[in-house]
Amino acid sequence: MKFFIDTANMDEIKEAFSLGVVAGVTTNPSLVAKEKNVSFPDRLREITALVPGSVSAEVIALDAEGMIKEGRELAAIAPNITIKVPMTPDGLKAVNVFAKEGIKTNVTLIFSxxxxxxxxxxxxxxxxxxxGRLDDIGHNGLDLVSAIAEIFAIHDIETEIxxxxxxxxxxVTDAALRGAHIATVPYKVIQQLFNHPLTDKGIEAFLADWNARS
Ligand code: E4P
Known part of the structure; x- marks a missing residue:
């Protein structure tokens, strides 16, 4: 399983990429709205200048025609832009057009x-x-990941989860075990993945022994 970072914040993206473990970026309108004094296209230019992998940019239009127009404009910003489209009939019409044009797509808000x-x-x-949003309403979000992974494997579907x-x-651990190809992870959770008290304790003990050597 690969890691993407789920943010539109440049400091977080720069720091996560310097770790060498992140392969792409996902944004959504809520994440972009948190970024002040920068236009969406400019932020996408900044991100794609740094990140060679997939960078998801979400359309705002709800009709297929509007999504196609917006998606084409966003895709023209850089070759690694992936157009994020909501899971609706109009969204899928747009996805079908983008697929024929060689534009990559990420269908978002999948709950079944x-x-x-x-x-x-x-x-x-x-x-x-x-x-997480499925867990929030008392469902098991990871069961959905397993079901999709199983269906895609049975039917040789190349779409990545x-x-x-x-x-x-x-x-993150469970998404990897259940067959997700990628997890898109907020910066805070990426930081948490590094933590283990025994790692800290071990470093402390090694240093103490080193410093006490005669
Ligand atoms: C994914 O592409 C979405 O941007 C994101 O993971 C949504 O996460 P949230 O439910 O924490 O807002």
Whole structure:
């Protein structure tokens, strides 16, 4: 499983990429809205100048025609822009057009296996099941990741699964075990993945022994 970072913040993106473990970026309108004094296209230029992998940029229009127009404009910013489209009939019409034009797509707000299958058949490059938001309403988001992974494996579907709405490190481990190709992870959770008290204790003990040597 690969890691993407789920943010539109340049400091977080720079720091995560310097770690060498992150392969792409996902943004959404809520994340972009947190970034003040920068236009969306300019922020996408900054991100794609730094990140060679997939950078998801979400359309705002809700009708297929509007999504296609917006998506083409966003895709023209850099060759590694992936157009993020919501899971609706209009969204999938747009995905189908983008697929024929060689524009990569990420179908977002996936909450059922049938939605993921529909998106894949429309030509989506990625589907994003929202694990945390399903957990929030008392469902099991990771069961959805397993179901999609199983269906895609049975039917030889090449669409990649991005486990999204990741809230804590256990989500990351479980997404990997359940067959997600990618987890898109907030910066805070990436930091948490590094932590283990025994690592800290071990470093402390090694240093203490080193400093006490005669
Ligand atoms: C994924 O592409 C979404 O941007 C994101 O993971 C949503 O996460 P949230 O449910 O924490 O807002």
């Amino acid at each position: 296996a049938n939605q993921a299958l529909l998106a894949a058949r429309a030509g989506a490059s990625y589907v994003s099941p929202f694990v 991005i486990a999204a709405s990741i809230r804590h490190p256990q989500h």
